[in-house]
Structures are given as structure tokens and as C-alpha cells.
Amino acid sequence: MSHSSQHQLERGHALYPGTFDVLTLGHLDIVRRASTIFRRLTVAVAQNPGKAAPLFTVAERVEMLREAVADLANVDVASFEGLTVQFARRIGANVIVRGLRAVSDFEFELQMAMMNESLNPEICTVFMAPAPAYSFLSSSLVKEIARFGGDVAEYVPPHVAEKLINRLKENGVR
Numbered sequence: 001m002s003h004s005s006q007h008q009l010e011r012g013h014a015l016y017p018g019t020f021d022v023l024t025l026g027h028l029d030i031v032r033r034a035s036t037i038f039r040r041l042t043v044a045v046a047q048n049p050g051k052a053a054p055l056f057t058v059a060e061r062v063e064m065l066r067e068a069v070a071d072l073a074n075v076d077v078a079s080f081e082g083l084t085v086q087f088a089r090r091i092g093a094n095v096i097v098r099g100l101r102a103v104s105d106f107e108f109e110l111q112m113a114m115m116n117e118s119l120n121p122e123i124c125t126v127f128m129a130p131a132p133a134y135s136f137l138s139s140s141l142v143k144e145i146a147r148f149g150g151d152v153a154e155y156v157p158p159h160v161a162e163k164l165i166n167r168l169k170e171n172g173v174r
């Protein structure tokens with residue numbers, strides 16, 4: 001990469017949107033990578049009415065994210081409703097970051113990126129791959145493991161593991 005394009009990236013404000021129900025070490029791997037590349041990173045919980053009933057409220061997910069990124073000075077956490085590109089424009093972000101784990105993510109992610117590109121060509125999507133250890137991790141898998149009494153300590157930060165187990169107990173499924 002040339003010196004000038006490196007400089008361009010460092011000036012960027014990136015938005016990493018997602019459901020984050022629950023936050024995993026895979027998500028955080030992407031957050032850390034993006035925080036070293038972009039000047040500023042906003043991680044935002046999408047209030048997605050199309051998704052199945054979440055385990056945690058948006059406020060709870062924001063809180064867990066805040067605790068997880070507290071050591072990263074250029075990262076902030078927010079939530080939004082509606083279109084990602086509209087939120088990106090509102091906060092002045094010019095990049096949308098998404099994680100790509102496997103080919104199975106690719107089709108949906110590319111479709112979203114193309115749609116966002118046509119809605120606002122000034123905002124570009126950047127895909128980042130996590131460390132191989134996280135490439136099989138998903139929020140739904142972690143919830144499934146926890147539900148059946150499995151140990152999730154390897155997959156989520158400690159404060160998330162605790163909240164996850166407590167929530168499942170509250171719901172009477174553990």
C-alpha cells in the first residue's frame with residue numbers, strides 16, 4: 001500500500017454495524033483490527049425488527065460492547081434504527097466494516113454491500129477476516145452451546161459469558 005492510501009485510511013471514520021446478540025470474540029477481533037486501520041470506529045447495534053427475538057435488549061448489547069471496547073481510545077458504541085447507510089451518513093462515517101468468516105457469509109454480505117453502494121456510493125464497504133480461530137464462531141452457535149450447558153468461556157468475553165448464563169437462567173432454559 002502506498003503511503004498516501006495508508007494516510008487516507010487513517011483519516012477514515014468506519015462504522016461496524018451488527019446485531020451483536022451476543023457479542024463474541026469474533027466480533028471483537030474485527031473491532032480490534034478495524035481500530036488499528038481507521039482513525040475512528042463506531043460499533044453500532046442495529047435494531048433489526050426482521051430478526052428473531054433477541055436474548056438481550058439493544059441497551060444491554062450496547063452496554064456489553066462498551067465494556068468490551070473500553071481500552072480502545074478510538075472506538076465508540078452506538079445503536080441505530082433504519083438503514084445502515086443513513087446512520088453512517090448521520091455520524092459522518094465513510095466506511096462500513098463487515099466481517100467475513102467463510103464463503104457462506106459471502107453471498108449475503110456482497111448483496112448488502114451492493115445495495116448499500118447503490119443507496120450511497122460515497123460510503124464503501126470493507127470486509128475483514130477474523131483470526132482462523134474465530135472463523136467458525138457465530139452468536140447463534142454460542143447461544144446454542146450456552147443453552148445446553150456448554151462452556152462458552154473460549155468464545156465470548158467474561159462479562160458477556162456471565163450475563164449470558166444469567167439471562168438463560170432467568171428465562172428458565174438453563
Ligand code: ADP
Nearest residue numbers: 018019020021026027098099100130134137138
Ligand atoms: P448481523 O445481523 O448484522 O449479521 P451479527 O452480529 O451476526 O449481525 O454480525 C455482525 C458482523 O460481524 C457481520 O459482518 C458478521 O459477518 C460479523 N461476524 C460475526 N461473527 C463473526 C466472527 N466470528 N468473526 C468475524 N466476523 C464475524
